[in-house]
Amino acid sequence: MTDIKMKCLQVGYLPTNCYILVGKESREALVVDPGTKVGEANRVIHAIDELGANVKFIVNTHGHPDHTSGNRAIKEHTGAKILIHANDAPLLIEPWRGAEESEAFIKPHRCPVCGREEIVKLDVDADKVRTISGCGVVILEAELSPPADRTLRDKDWIKFGGIELEVLHTPGHTRGGISLYYEKEHLVFSGDTLLEGSWGRIDLAGSSEEEMINSLRRLGKLPGQTVVYPGHGRQTTINKEKKVNPYM
Ligand SMILES: [Zn+2]
Ligand SMILES: [Zn+2]
Secondary structure (H helix, E strand, C coil), rough: CCCCEEEEECCCCCCCEEEEEECCCCCCCECCCCCCCCHHHHHHHHHHHHHEEEEEEECCCCCCHHHHHCHHHHHHHHEEEEEEECHHHHHHHHCCCCCCCCHHHHCCECCCCCCEEEEEEEEEEECEEEEEEECEEEEEEECCCCCCCEEEECCCCCEEEEEEEEEECCCCCCCCEEEEHHHHHHEEEEEECCCCCCCCCCCCCCCCCCHHHHHHHHHHHCCCCEEEEEECCCCHHHHHHHCCCCCC
């Protein structure tokens, strides 16, 4: 990468890839998906300070709390604006919206600790949301985000530090999932749409298999050498994924 200095931190319970992108000359920066555990946002803030970055934007690839939980702390520290697709903006305030009617919460899931098949529960209070396994283990605990400062749509541009990222609306995991494409250096941040050798869950509120297939097909049309930085797991390339992903 010539224009951007990038740092990836793995944060939160799952864990989630949080990317800090800094324009090399201006030091203007953008943070993708700071899905930190409660109290962990300091790790991201420390990295921002170490890079000497001036964070203009926090961009959430979608509205799930494992991608948005650090929004508040980082916004308070940097004054950055929070950007998310219009369809997922309501999830910043109410990430549980529709969740309890989704397959993920109706069907039993294997508890990561005791291994039993149990129904996952949601617990919401004024500033936090938790998902709890049937046997009572906290699977995820997240702080709620402030509302969006700007909502995004397909083919919008996000400009910082001389860099222009294109917003690609890639729904399927959620209604407002986006990928961020930097054509000049063949990079794409794919959130929970395209993952290495896989793709994001489609059993959640707002998920759609049909939309996921269309989004994967769309990403499959990007140049083969494009490096994919997903929301979880390791980086990959469009060419590699086309070999293993039946929808691409
Ligand atoms: Zn997600
Ligand atoms: Zn995720």
